[in-house]
Amino acid sequence: MENKAFTVSLTKNPLITMKVIPGHFTTSHFHISHYLDVSDLKTNALIAKDVARELAMPYLASILVDTIVCMEGMEVIGAYMAEELLQEGISVINSGSEIHVVTPMSNVNGNLIFQSNIQELILNRNIILLVASISSGRTISSALECLSYYGGELAGISALFNAYPDKSGKEIYSMFTNEDIPGYQIFSPGECSMCKEGRKLDAIITSEGYTEI
Ligand SMILES: [Zn+2]
Structure with missing residues (x-):
């Protein structure tokens, strides 16, 4: 499996x-x-800083940001993104203000929640939702539901990778898309063409990585 791996780089x-x-x-x-x-984009500090610079770009000139809500281990990038947005001379609108970087928790039912002391950073705040990868759209759907429940105003959605057609009406800013990966496909389990061909599963993916079967 690993020997078929390839890399995709950002042209810029x-x-x-x-x-x-x-x-x-x-x-x-x-x-x-x-x-x-x-994982390297998220955890390698030097690279995460470069990633943050790219992801901050759409917001620099005209979008006010109060809070960056990080999902899927995006906190390091989120912090650098806030730094980028606050820099004097680069950001026209956010320099000199405050930006908080927070992460929701999952409750026992698997719903996303913010604890009481964090809720004021969401209510009526302009929020960037920052996720690693958008494939089925499930993660952003539950995150958007959570933000709306706590009264947040969505300023934009940013991701490292997006394969999800825009349905929320909000633009999704992503560095890579499914068009960068030839043959990229996603299926409901009952409709998977690889299953129909009788192909065995190679691995289980979780937010932390993958486990070969
Ligand atoms: Zn399958």
Whole structure:
């Protein structure tokens, strides 16, 4: 599986590289044709800073940001993104103000919640929702539901990778899309063409990585 891996780089900044492994993968909700390894983008401080610079760009000139809500381990990038947005001379609108970087928790029912002391950073605040990868749209749907429940105003959605057609009416800013990965496909488990061909699953994907079966 690993030996079929390839990398996709950002044309503007070749340091920003995503490792892609083709295969037959399952998550808890769908089957998918490629595993995207974005862990280095999220955890390597130097690279995360470059990523943050790219992701901050659409907001610099005219979008007011109060809070960055991080999902899927995006906190390091979120912090650098806030720094970028607050820099004097770069951001026209956010410099000199405050930006908070927060992460929701899951409650026992798996719903996303904010604890009482964090809720004031959401209510009537302009929020960037920052996620690693958007494939089926499940993660952003539940995050958007959570933000709306706590009264947040969505300023934009930013992601490392997006394969989801825009249905929310909000633009999704992403560095990579499914068009960067030839043959990228996502299926409901009952409709997976790889399953129909009798192909065994290679691995299970979770937010922390993958486990070969
Ligand atoms: Zn399948």
